[in-house]
Amino acid sequence: MKKIVIILGVAVLGLSSCKQFKKGEGDMMYKIHEDKSGETIKEGDFVAFNAIEKTEEDSVLYSSYDYDRPSLLVKEKSLFTGDLFAALGMLSEGDSATFKINIDSMVAKMGRPKPTNTKGKYLLYVIKVDKIIPKGKLTDSIFRGQIDTYLKAEQDKAKGAEGAKFNAYISKENLKPTVTASGLNYTVTKEGSGPKPVAGDTVLVNYTGKFLSGKVFDTSYPEIAKKAGTFNAQRPYEPLKMPVGMNGSIPGFEEGLMLFSKGTKATIILPSKLAYGEQGSQGIPPFTPLIFDIEMVNIIPAKPGSVSPQPAPVPAN
Structure with a gap:
């Protein structure tokens, strides 16, 4: 299934900065802020999450909160060890965390232009997972139907607010x-x-x-x-x-x-x-x-x- 276009924004993220970053796979570093019980995100699952992307100098490059909608995607296979898909795979519904993802790897493996406003090694992603719809063994039509139901509810919520x-x-x-x-x-x-x-x-x-x-x-x-x-x-x-x-x-x-x-x-x-x-x-x-x-x-x-x-x-x- 093709990756769903990112849509944007909802909710406020309260984070604690007292915890130290831990070593993840590849060059990834991570810090868990809130750890809920539940199944972690698997390849093929639909995910709605709020995200802030920023440099190590704390310059914000993107924030879903600017758009008042969550970001949406279907988790894909990692493009490189320790990428953002791998980071999402560590989280379950309700979790929040900050991840450091290697910039050079994103440039080399994803073709992303290197940000000009940072001298750091990493980009930071502050993420809070709002909703997971597991693909599991669902047929594509049933899976798509569940996603459409969720999107319709979110659209009705936006209309009412x-x-x-x-x-x-x-x-x-x-x-x-x-x-x-x-x-x-x-x-x-x-x-x-x-x-x-x-x-x-x-x-x-x-x-x-x-x-x-x-x-x-x-x-x-x-x-x-x-x-x-x-x-x-x-x-x-x-x-x-x-x-x-x-x-x-x-x-x-x-x-x-x-x-x-x-x-x-x-x-x-x-x-x-x-x-x-x-x-x-x-x-x-x-x-x-x-x-x-x-x-x-x-x-x-x-x-x-x-x-x-x-x-x-x-x-x-």
């Missing part, structure tokens, strides 16, 4: 947003001047897209991308140029752009129904609210009688 999380963020940040009829929330930090864009106009806009956790998933600013660890040297970092009113973006992003005149700086906060909804998108789980900090750089009016412009790509992970 979205409103409370959205409101908690507004309260925590002490915001007093304007709320549109669609449910879009926005605050203006700098007022622009001149007319607002109308359908068919083209806008140039700088933006930073974030989750409620503050994790940046996309931005037009290179310095923010570098700080967030999302920088991609292959893409241009410049204002997004796109027509408005052409259904070329997620509904809330496009609605937000049509609220502001040139020079405006604002933050729009979108419930998932105005973003990627119940389907989610690559790197964005279902029922996930999104935040966009935007700056309206320019508005180019449509020429009278001109052909409608083609939709531009939506900001994405």
Whole structure:
């Protein structure tokens, strides 16, 4: 069965740092924080777990908590002695631990680029196992059915919790947003001047897209991308140029752009129904609210009688 794409986030991990690391297989080092009874994870088992990946200098490279969903995978055969699959094989449901995995082995055996922000020998993985569905002797269809049941329950949980999380963020940040009829929330930090864009106009806009956790998933600013660890040297970092009113973006992003005149700086906060909804998108789980900090750089009016412009790509992970 192919490895399931990682989805992301749930739960809080309380760990004790007093225990010393022990020697595992190969170059792996490990420290068990919580050891529950039960069967350990076997090859072929489905696993839902929260994970933080960081350097020995404590720089976080990835955290499932940023996405408010657990990571999901089917345990595969180890790619090298002492890899992360071997680490998971030491744990049972409810266990938590920290593992040190050799960077050079990951580069050599997995083709992973070596992180540039560490001089250490290891990457650290702080893991808490939430759910195991054993493959055992189950047929593929029954096994897949059990996984689908679990995923549906998690999706229902996320749907039910979205409103409370959205409101908690507004309260925590002490915001007093304007709320549109669609449910879009926005605050203006700098007022622009001149007319607002109308359908068919083209806008140039700088933006930073974030989750409620503050994790940046996309931005037009290179310095923010570098700080967030999302920088991609292959893409241009410049204002997004796109027509408005052409259904070329997620509904809330496009609605937000049509609220502001040139020079405006604002933050729009979108419930998932105005973003990627119940389907989610690559790197964005279902029922996930999104935040966009935007700056309206320019508005180019449509020429009278001109052909409608083609939709531009939506900001994405």
